[in-house]
Amino acid sequence: MHAVRLHAFGPADNLTYEQTDTPRPGPGQVRIAVRAAGVHLLDTTLRQGLPGPLPPAPLPTIPGREVAGTVDALGEGTDPAWLGRDVVAHLGNVPGGYAELAVSDTDRLHSVPDGLSHAEAVAMVGTGRTALGILGFTPLGPDSLVLVTAAAGGLGTLIVQYAKNAGATVIGLAGGPAKTARVRDNGADLAVDYTRPDWPHHVRTHLDTLGRRATVVYDSVGSTTARAAVGLLGEGGQHVVYGRSGNGHPYSPADDELEARGITSENVLGPGLFRKGGGPRALETRALAEAAAGRLRPAIQTYPLARAADAHRDLETRGTIGKVVLIP
Template sequence: MFAVQYHRYGGSEVLRVEEAVEPHAGPGQVRIAVRATGVTPADWYLRSGMLRSVATVGFPHIPGMDAAGIVDEVGEGVTGTAVGDAVFGLVPFADLGGGAAQYAVLEAWAPKPRSWSFEEAGGAAGNIDTATRVLEALAAAEGMTLLIEGAAGGVGTMTAQLARARGLTVIGTASEGNHGFLQQLGVIPVTYGAGLADRLAPLAPHGVDVVLDAAGKGSLAELVAIAGGPHRVVTIADFDADRHGVRYSRSEAGQSPGWAGLPRAADLADQGRLTVPLHAVFPLEEAAAAHDMSATGHARGKIVISVP
C-alpha cells in the first residue's frame, strides 16, 4: 500500500510518500480504506523527537492518530460493524501504522455522521477523545462555566461544543480575529494574554469553575489563579504542568476514557449540534505542508489530509 512515512526523527522534510507494510485488523479492531486523516500537534511532536523520552515510535512510522474511511476488514469479536460501513475513529497509538495511508486499523470507532464529509470525520476522533477525556477529568457538569485557553484550535472547538452539549457556559480565549468564529460555536470570546482575569470579570461574574489549557503558552499560573486552584485546571499542551500542580492529559496506549465520546459525538452531529471546523485540507503528497501549518499554532479548527 502507499503511505506517508518517516524513517528518523526530524523536520517535516523527513516525510515521504512510499510503499509501506499493509496492516490488518486484529481482535476487536477494524481496518478501513482511508479517505482522510487528521493532523495534530502530537504528530509533529512525535516526528521531531520532542516526545521521545515518554513516547518513542518505531521506524518507519506512519503519522495520523485518527482517520475516516470505509471498513474493508473486521477483526475477531467485532459486532455491529460490517465491511462497507463508513466510520471514523482512532488508530492504535502503539502501532507503526497511522492514518496517513491507503489502509489503517482502528481500535475505537463510530459510524460516520451523515452530515459530515469524510474530511470532517477524518479530523474528528482524536479531538473528541481528548475533549471527552478532559471534560471527565474536570468533572464538567451542567451549570458550570468552562474557560478554554486557545479555544479556536481543533481541540478547543470540539471541547467547547461538547461542553455546551453538557449544559456548560463556555468562554474561550483567542485573537480578536477569531472572536466571530467562536461566537458562531456558542462560545463567549475573550482576548488572550496578560490581564485575562480582569477581562473575564464582566463575562463570568460568578467566576470560572474549570479550565482547559489547549494553548501551552505559559499561562498556567494565571489560569490556576482564575480557577481557584490547580485541581480545576487541565492542560494538554504545557509540559510544565507538574510545576504548577496541574494535570497534564495525553492519550495513552490501550483503552481511553475518551472512547465513549465517539458514538455520543456522532449522535450530536446527526442532530446538527456538532461540527468539525476545517482550517485546511491537504492532499497526501503535501503532508509536510500540513505538519508545518499545524506547527505554527495558528490553525482555526482542524487540519486534515485527504487520501486518494
C-alpha cells in the same frame, strides 16, 4: 499506493510523500481506502523522536493513527458485512494513517454515522473522544464559568460547545483576530486575543461586570498564559491541564497557592483520561453520536495528503484552526 513516510526523526521536512507497498489486511482485519486522516499534535512529537506518552515507531514509518474511509478488502475470517462500508477508526499505538490505504483491526471500527463527512468522523474518533474524556473531570452547569485556552483548536472548539450546551458561561482565549472571531462564532460569551499583553485585564474587567470569577480553566497552553488564566479562578476553582503548547512549558500553581486560594490543579493526560467515560471505545461511540446529533461540531482544517509536512509545520507554530485533517 501513495503514503507519507518518515525515514529519519527530525523536522517536518523529513515527512516525504512517496509510493510504497500496498498493505494487506491480516486475520480479523480490514483495509480502508482512506478519505480522511487525522493529524494530532502528538504526531509532531513522535516525528521528532522525542519521549512522550508513546514510544517512537521503528523507522521507516507511516505516521497517523486516525482514519476514515471505505472498507475495500478483508482479512481471513473477517465478517464480510464490513466490505464496502464507510468506517472510522482510531488505530491505537500502531501508526499507518497518512496513506491512501490503511489496515485496522475490526474491533476498532465504527460505522460513519449518517450526516457526518469522513473528515468530521475522523475528528470525533480522536479529538472528540479526548474532549469528552477531559470534560469528565469537571461537571458543568448553569453556575459554571469556564475559561478555555486555545479555544480555536480542535479540542478547544468542542469544549466551548459542550460547556455552552451545559448552560455555562464561556470565555475563550485564542491567538489573533481570525481565531477569536471563530471562537465567538462557536458560541463563546467572550473571545479574547491572548497574544495581547493586556488580555488578563480585559477578562477580569468582564468578570467584575458579571460579579463572578472563573470556576474552571481548561488549559492546553501552559506557560505565562496558564499562569494568568489560573489567576482568574475563584475559590473552589479547577485548573484542568491537558497540554502545553505555549513554548512547551507546563504550568502548575505551587501547593501553597492552591491551599491559600482553595483551588485545584490536575493534569488529566495519561492512562486515567478515558476511565470516567467507560474507556476509549465508549467515548468514541459517544463522540460520534454527539456529532451526528449536531450537539458537537468539529472545526476542521484540511490539507492534501502530499502536504503533510506543511500541516505539521502549521500545527507546531499554532497556525491552524480546529482539527487538522489530511485528504488523500
